[in-house]
Amino acid sequence: MEYQQVSYQLNVNGRACSIENVEPRMTLADVLRDVLGLTGTHLGCEHGVCGACTILLDGRPARSCLMFGVQSQGHEITTVEGLAPDEEHLSPLQNAFWQEHGLQCGFCTSGILTTMTWFLQQNPAPTRQEIREALSGNLCRCTGYQNIVNAVESASQHSQQLHSEAKT
């Protein structure tokens, strides 16, 4: 097998990042974690089921364990690190997870936050059942999902409230 290396540019969390001399087979998840040091994206199964590695690719959820880094050239990538500047400035969704005890070990949380960030943009006022369906591609082994659903619901209600206050 011939050994190859490639270099390319990725747009991650609004920044242009150079990926130098990596194997073309390197997954996007490994590029993010091991090359760029963005270890907030987690690997729970590496076969596309658990959803822990979900990132946003041009705003839509994608499994970073199932695609190669080279494939994501030219796309806007958002990881959990791109959802808030730091712990002092959580996004409304992240804050709702904190308020509602929507995480325990925190391992699945990154992929759930990215997925739900997209989902609330698509459906700003979901029902609980719609939230559950949107969560069905992410596994959580700690919470039993209930507080995650509560958190998403609460974030949605909070933004609806802000929205209606802004109107009046």
Next chain:
Amino acid sequence: MAIGEAIKRIEDPRLLVGKGRYVADLSVPGMLEACVVRSPYAYARIQGIDDYAARACRGFVAIFSAADLPPDLPPIPMRLTPAQELAHALQWPLARDTVRYMGEPVAVIVAATRYAAEDAAEQLLVEYDPLPAVASVQAALKQDAPLLHPLLGSNDVHVIESRKGNASEALRHAPQRLSLSLSVQRHAAVPLETRGLLAVPDEHGRIHVYGPTKVVHFNRSVLAEMLHCDPALIHFIETDVGGGFGARGEFYPEDYLIPFIARQLDRPVRWIEDRLEHLMATNHSREQYHQLTVGFDDNGRLLALDDEIWVDTGAYIRTHGVTVPDLTQAMLPGPYDWPAFRLLTHVVVTNKTPMGTYRAPGRYEGTFVRERMVEGVARALGLDPTVVRERNFITLDQMPYTVGTRGLGEEVVFDSGDYRRALARARQHIQWSEFAGRKSQARSEGRLRGMGWAFFVEKSGLGPWEDASVGLDARGRFYCYSGLAALGQGTETILAQLCSDRLGIAPEQVRVVHGDTDVVPAGNGSFASRGTATGGVAAYIAAEALKQRILTVAERYFEASAADVRMEPEGLSVIGMTTRRLSWQEVANFAASIGITLDVSERYNAPHMTYPYGVHAAEVEIDAGTGHVSIARYLVVYDVGKAVNPLLVKGQIAGGVAQGLGGALFEELAYDDNGQLLSGTFIDYLLPGACEVPDIEAIITEDAPSRHNPLGVKGAGEGGTTGAGAAIANAIADALDAPPDAFTSLPIRPAIIRRWLRQAAGQGSRDSIE
């Protein structure tokens, strides 16, 4: 913040922005990566290993097989419930001549990257001579079965027996008897983060190991023994951990191999388990078979129980020794005042992944068996199942109650409990008296509705002791050093909350330090729902003692009575004198100036376990066409003595139920007759998702504080799981008006329900989908 307040966790902001540091997130310069080569066979002799092609792979650094390990290397010892004769069934880190389960480590390849290590592993040629596998308890107990560990003389390697009264006599005279075969399938903890380790040797001959958790001090002593080195040369550092549930943090083959190899190569080595490995390498659990006869009278009074139990423990005895069989038997009698029982448990070895504990070990299984049986007694007599339970409860005035079994080396003595009251609360909350109406209403609309009950008694707070050091440092910051581990359950918040309760400060002001063997000298770790009930109590006592010292300092400074001094987040003040204040920095400075050390270490001894209890009630509906079970309501009433943080207790209950539900309906580590694991991916091993787990109605009660500790706390980590298998099975059986001998094994999949419905309809044709 006071004990009992539902405060937010102090761990969360960091985890929410992706700043958690799990072991796979760590890397150091010069780090190599390891890949474990595992047996594809359940049982085989290793004929030879040809590494010529592997060595030629790009990035290859080294390979280790059993021949490369020290000849005097001992096997991995038992941590809990050791049975000395079982030393002949312990596992070595790498298979020597024979592999005994699919997934057993055979070699470790180390390379520049994980990619390169896997390339080389693919090129490694291991020649096996397959042997006929012993893939089930039945196969293991056959007369001519091959013996997995010949020195033990049998595959039935260990027997545990408990007796109370004369069970055979009582059964003979019982007006009614019911015999049942019940079983729980093999499934496992499956934390969302797989295992992993990073071992970094330094120039002083020490090795720093990142990734151990749960019982870091114990595991460090095991590693020291296996490496023949001074424990002081080993530094374990707990990272963030993505869930444990019993499986993560035990001492596995890799816990020796990775530090050993790092020392041999004098390079940092990282190993991160992948999910496919995890499902065959990390402890399995639960698989057991019960054959029981229960005797009772016409009023449903339980008179005697005889239960013979076979636990499929897999190919080797691992760190848990015989904990799962031991606890199955210890807790099987449950909340009932049995006049007589005989329990006999066989520990059976097979060519499958070894077993360890998984949340509510032995109790999930035993509660399924007992509560399905009690429901059967009620059904046989046409009595209300809650009334039958009530008639047999150990009563308040019988507490403390000696059960007549032993568990984890202690006589089982329930410390406190008001079982009637818990059941009454559940009945009222779920509107039990109106359920018959709901059921017949549903029937009239073509829906099959059922209610299932499960009462459980849990155990928690295993000793023997736990340490805490609480203090105010020179910079005016509070700390709490604990021997507990944090695996995602909120250990830091609970310890900080307990300290803040005593000290009048905010929980965020307490820096909680745990899991680092260089800075926390001793500890027993986090398992068996012991954290709050042992380490939490130690922190509480230490914080109270620190408070007294701080008040002494305050009296000296303010020349006022301690009764007039207030402790607040900002510091100390004197009541009624707004100008008289000291910041915590000033308190630290002043204490130092007068020679008072603001650091208190306490050891809390916990000679007895404590026994929380509760009840699960599941109301389900079954689709008669598909066999699909939907859970309309799910209630857990859980008496934890004292809930330090109800938000976290409810989180434990909801998460625990989800896991129990997985075992009841979905999860199974299935094997074929050759010992091949059939459910080795997340496509086949079904974890419950957000659409499968309902909202849980959780009621936390504090009716029966523990008599054993000053807070009255009992562990809260496992009761959410314990009753779920039983409650779901009972609800399904009730919806279908099935007899006691139906739905006696888990998981209950739609195909099983459809088959039962067909048989009930007298068709009996074979389902092509099965």
